[in-house]
Amino acid sequence: MAKTTHFGYKEVDVEKKQGLVKGVFDSVAGKYDLMNDVMSMGTHRLWKNYTIASSNVKEGDHVLDIAGGTGDLAIKFRKKVGPEGKVILSDINDSMLLEGRKNLLNHGVIDVDFVQANAESLPFEDNFFDCVSIAFGLRNVTHKDAALKQMHRVLKKGGTLLILEFSKVENKTLEKIYDLYSFNLIPKFGEFFANDEDSYQYLAESIRKHPNQETLKNMVLDAGFEFCEYHNLTGGIVALHKAIKA
Amino acid sequence: MFRLTIEKSLNHLINANNIDLNHIDNKIVSFRVDEIDLTLFFLCLNSRIFVIDNQQNKKVDVSVTLTKSSFVAIFNGASLEELVENDEIEINGSVNTAQQLANLLSSSSIDIEELISQYAGDIVAHQIGRAFRQIKKASVGNNDSIINTIKDEINTVLIAPSRSKIFKGRA
Numbered sequence: 006m007a008k009t010t011h012f013g014y015k016e017v018d019v020e021k022k023q024g025l026v027k028g029v030f031d032s033v034a035g036k037y038d039l040m041n042d043v044m045s046m047g048t049h050r051l052w053k054n055y056t057i058a059s060s061n062v063k064e065g066d067h068v069l070d071i072a073g074g075t076g077d078l079a080i081k082f083r084k085k086v087g088p089e090g091k092v093i094l095s096d097i098n099d100s101m102l103l104e105g106r107k108n109l110l111n112h113g114v115i116d117v118d119f120v121q122a123n124a125e126s127l128p129f130e131d132n133f134f135d136c137v138s139i140a141f142g143l144r145n146v147t148h149k150d151a152a153l154k155q156m157h158r159v160l161k162k163g164g165t166l167l168i169l170e171f172s173k174v175e176n177k178t179l180e181k182i183y184d185l186y187s188f189n190l191i192p193k194f195g196e197f198f199a200n201d202e203d204s205y206q207y208l209a210e211s212i213r214k215h216p217n218q219e220t221l222k223n224m225v226l227d228a229g230f231e232f233c234e235y236h237n238l239t240g241g242i243v244a245l246h247k248a249i250k251a
Numbered sequence: 252m253f254r255l256t257i258e259k260s261l262n263h264l265i266n267a268n269n270i271d272l273n274h275i276d277n278k279i280v281s282f283r284v285d286e287i288d289l290t291l292f293f294l295c296l297n298s299r300i301f302v303i304d305n306q307q308n309k310k311v312d313v314s315v316t317l318t319k320s321s322f323v324a325i326f327n328g329a330s331l332e333e334l335v336e337n338d339e340i341e342i343n344g345s346v347n348t349a350q351q352l353a354n355l356l357s358s359s360s361i362d363i364e365e366l367i368s369q370y371a372g373d374i375v376a377h378q379i380g381r382a383f384r385q386i387k388k389a390s391v392g393n394n395d396s397i398i399n400t401i402k403d404e405i406n407t408v409l410i411a412p413s414r415s416k417i418f419k420g421r422a
Contacts, residue, residue, distance in 0.1 A: 061262055061299050164297060233307070234304050251309075
């Protein structure tokens with residue numbers, strides 16, 4: 006296994022990446038939702054709504070939201086699964102879980118379980134969930150292959166995996182505008198709103214290092230999923246990969 | 252979006268009516284409409300339907316090849332056996348399995364003409380759908396099959412269009 010990996014554009018020891026990512030999210034947790042709204046101009050809400058619409062989740066289902074952060078998806082899943090269903094919000098970062106708990110309480114949602122867990126070693130039994138989601142989280146996982154295999158393991162037959170993540174912009178002109186925006190404005194927004202330019206510089210860099218749509222699709226299939234397809238959103242700035250365990 | 256709309260409508264129907272899908276569980280049924288280069292793969296698993304593109308080329312249990320008008324007709328309740336007898340569609344695999352899925356499609360509230368027109372950029376689908384709905388409505392309440400009603404309607408259109416239910420009120 007490789008001894009170094011990327012942390013944004015930097016090469017770091019594999020063992021150090023998790024701690025560095027934790028540092029980023031400890032720093033941004035308090036302003037996470039505000040920054041998402043600012044950076045995406047609110048579009049992240051539409052991307053998440055599309056994810057929920059694609060989930061096929063119904064009453065009584067068991068749903069795991071990995072890297073669930075402030076709980077946007079968990080709140081929507083909770084409504085869909087009804088009183089008989091179960092939603093677990095997991096995140097490796099305790100600061101994000103704390104923000105998630107506050108956010109859910111503010112929305113009047115109390116029946117979601119919180120689990121601090123590493124996506125590479127999920128503490129759940131095999132074949133338990135009808136849906137596993139990870140929104141803007143896979144990019145920060147050190148060993149993505151291991152995490153995808155874990156997601157496959159915990160899903161039931163017929164379960165759905167949803168990966169919402171930044172991806173490769175399709176149109177060259179849009180790509181140039183997007184590059185200018187993300188490398189020049191986003192770190193400045195980070196400095197202005199969250200007093201943290203470095204974390205948002207990491208965000209822009211980590212997006213470019215993340216596998217493109219086709220590569221990620223093949224990684225999902227290699228992890229054991231029988232079906233996988235992706236839908237580009239906002240010209241490929243974000244892609245939703247939907248996979249089925251058959 | 253085309254597939255997502257159909258998938259959501261079918262699963263809403265299944266959940267709202269607690270429909271048992273055991274008879275088509277773990278089956279893949281494909282519908283191919285050559286005219287608009289559309290292929291839909293319906294996969295039934297975990298008591299729900301997935302409408303997929305099957306780029307992974309998994310083995311299909313039943314494949315249905317049909318014309319655009321037959322595709323619309325299925326959503327409006329046409330029997331697959333009758334469409335087969337009239338050489339309007341071709342089915343490879345279990346007709347019964349395909350019919351189970353067709354029953355779901357016809358019970359759903361999907362506006363297939365609208366979807367096709369968006370998919371194909373074509374208003375002809377609207378006209379086909381409208382005509383078929385009128386024919387279906389006309390066939391309710393008597394013992395004639397939908398296919399016989401279509402045949403009668405075609406004869407009327409060819410011989411005396413002004414008497415046709417399709418054109419009634421549009422002159």
